[in-house]
Amino acid sequence: MKSFGSKPWMLPQPVLIIGTYNAAGVPNAMNAAWGGQWDMHEIMISMGSHATTDNLAHNNGEFTVAFATADTMVASDFVGIVSANNDPEKMTKTGWTSEKAPNVNAPLFKQFPMTLECRIKEKIDESETGYYLVAEVVNILCDEGYLNEAGLPDVEKMNLISYEPVNHKYITMGKVVGDAFACGKALK
Numbered sequence: 001m002k003s004f005g006s007k008p009w010m011l012p013q014p015v016l017i018i019g020t021y022n023a024a025g026v027p028n029a030m031n032a033a034w035g036g037q038w039d040m041h042e043i044m045i046s047m048g049s050h051a052t053t054d055n056l057a058h059n060n061g062e063f064t065v066a067f068a069t070a071d072t073m074v075a076s077d078f079v080g081i082v083s084a085n086n087d088p089e090k091m092t093k094t095g096w097t098s099e100k101a102p103n104v105n106a107p108l109f110k111q112f113p114m115t116l117e118c119r120i121k122e123k124i125d126e127s128e129t130g131y132y133l134v135a136e137v138v139n140i141l142c143d144e145g146y147l148n149e150a151g152l153p154d155v156e157k158m159n160l161i162s163y164e165p166v167n168h169k170y171i172t173m174g175k176v177v178g179d180a181f182a183c184g185k186a187l188k
């Protein structure tokens with residue numbers, strides 16, 4: 001085994017698209033990989049100091065989290081390398097369209113199959129460089145075209161991408177290979 005020391009190489013990492021409104025109600029989006037489930041109804045995100053952070057400060061901490069797909073990959077990367085602070089045309093360049101999310105004051109980008117509506121509950125270690133946010137998941141929205149026969153989101157259909165932090169790549173999620181909490185029973 002080769003050793004690599006300590007690096008931010010938790011695998012796999014998500015590609016989260018965080019949607020917020022600025023003070024004038026203009027939508028913005030940024031890419032975040034350092035996030036995950038925190039508890040049953042909460043998620044966490046490591047939030048740096050961005051236009052998004054300013055938006056969250058005056059917006060009751062409300063935002064959306066969409067999951068990036070192969071189709072939205074180029075624009076999803078773009079919103080992660082360009083700040084709305086430096087490019088007023090940032091969102092126009094993505095080609096994404098949005099409407100206000102039903103339960104939070106944040107944009108719902110229509111190009112994504114599934115989106116969480118969230119509200120910040122707690123900021124941990126807040127400083128001028130950012131904070132770790134814990135947010136309540138107020139609601140989950142899924143495009144009806146991505147539901148399975150049971151009426152649940154069909155994640156396999158979404159062609160989601162994952163961020164691969166070792167070589168800085170995006171990787172598509174593959175096919176279902178087994179049933180969780182079940183296939184292991186074969187070894188009981």
Ligand SMILES: Cc1cc2nc3c(=O)[nH]c(=O)nc-3n(C[C@H](O)[C@H](O)[C@H](O)COP(=O)(O)O)c2cc1C
Nearest residue numbers: 030031032033034047048050051052080082083084
């Ligand atoms: C693959 C990728 C992952 C990223 N992960 C995070 C993250 O977890 N937390 C964060 O604060 N910024 C993250 N960023 C950086 C922000 O997305 C970036 O600074 C963005 O331009 C901020 O946009 P804004 O200033 O318009 O809000 C990531 C960027 C990329 C490309």
